[in-house]
Amino acid sequence: NAGVIQTPRHKVTGKGQEATLWCEPISGHSAVFWYRQTIVQGLEFLTYFRNQAPIDDSGMPKERFSAQMPNQSHSTLKIQSTQPQDSAVYLCASSFRVANTGQLYFGEGSKLTVL
Amino acid sequence: QQQVRxxxxxxxxxxxxxAILNCSYENSAFDYFPWYQQFPGEGPALLIAIRSVSDKKEDGRFTIFFNKREKKLSLxxxxxxxxxxxxxxxAAINQGGSAKLIFGEGTKLTVSS
Structure with missing residues (x-):
């Protein structure tokens, strides 16, 4: 079985530009999570979906960040007007069960660099 | 406020x-503690996990020791x-509450030969 697929693996944007990151969860998984990883802040929760419905976006920076899950096979994280502090590895993960198991399957991440 | 250290x-x-890696937590509601392993350029992968009703979990060369009273665990x-x-x-989660998994800062392990 293929794991969680994230594209692009690397993205470089200029300050003020938009960045869209894509995630394809493992087929049959009910929950999709987005995390951000940096050296300073570590692994930070951003948002998650259960059966495509947004459940908790408490970690999302307001105004510029948005996430969607239009169908069960992909989710997107969009960052508008990117800033240098948005530079990070953005990790998508999926989970088989609807319940809160804490058993996440992560993709390899999308490394965003904002110049 | 770092909930998992x-x-x-x-x-x-x-x-x-x-190798002994230490972890502590603050929220008494946490009841499931997975450990994830991450190699450079890859995402974290679940290695082993323990429920708060247990004090030890073994999987081959990996063992978690859990002390609920002190809110500490070690790998x-x-x-x-x-x-x-x-x-x-x-990492830690309250399985009866939010699905948000809270991670510690990580320990970088180097094994020299």
Whole structure:
């Protein structure tokens, strides 16, 4: 079985530009999570979906960040007007069960660099 | 406020030694504690996990020891191998509450041969 697929693996944007990151969860998984990883802040929760419905976006920076899950096979994280502090590895993960198991399957991440 | 803390930040052991990675947490509602292993350029991968009703969980060379009263746990890696060199994250979740998994800062383990 293929794991969680994230594209692009690397993205470089200029300050003020938009960045869209894509995630394809493992087929049959009910929950999709987005995390951000940096050296300073570590692994930070951003948002998650259960059966495509947004459940908790408490970690999302307001105004510029948005996430969607239009169908069960992909989710997107969009960052508008990117800033240098948005530079990070953005990790998508999926989970088989609807319940809160804490058993996440992560993709390899999308490394965003904002110049 | 860091809800899950790990120590040390980095650890170097010789091949064959036992590596001990420590973790502590603040929220008494946490009841499930997975450890994730991450290699450079990859996403974290679930390694082993323990429920708060247990005090020990073993899986091959990896063992979690859990002390609920002190809100502490540790990951022991026996007979450490160079291939175990990675960053290890302790995480916590309240399975009856939010699905948000809270991660510690990580411990970077280097196993020298």
């Amino acid at each position: 790990q120590s040390p930040q980095s650890l170097t052991v010789w091949e064959g030694e036992t 022991h890696i026996t007979d450490s191998q160079p291939g175990d060199s990675a960053t290890y994250f302790c």
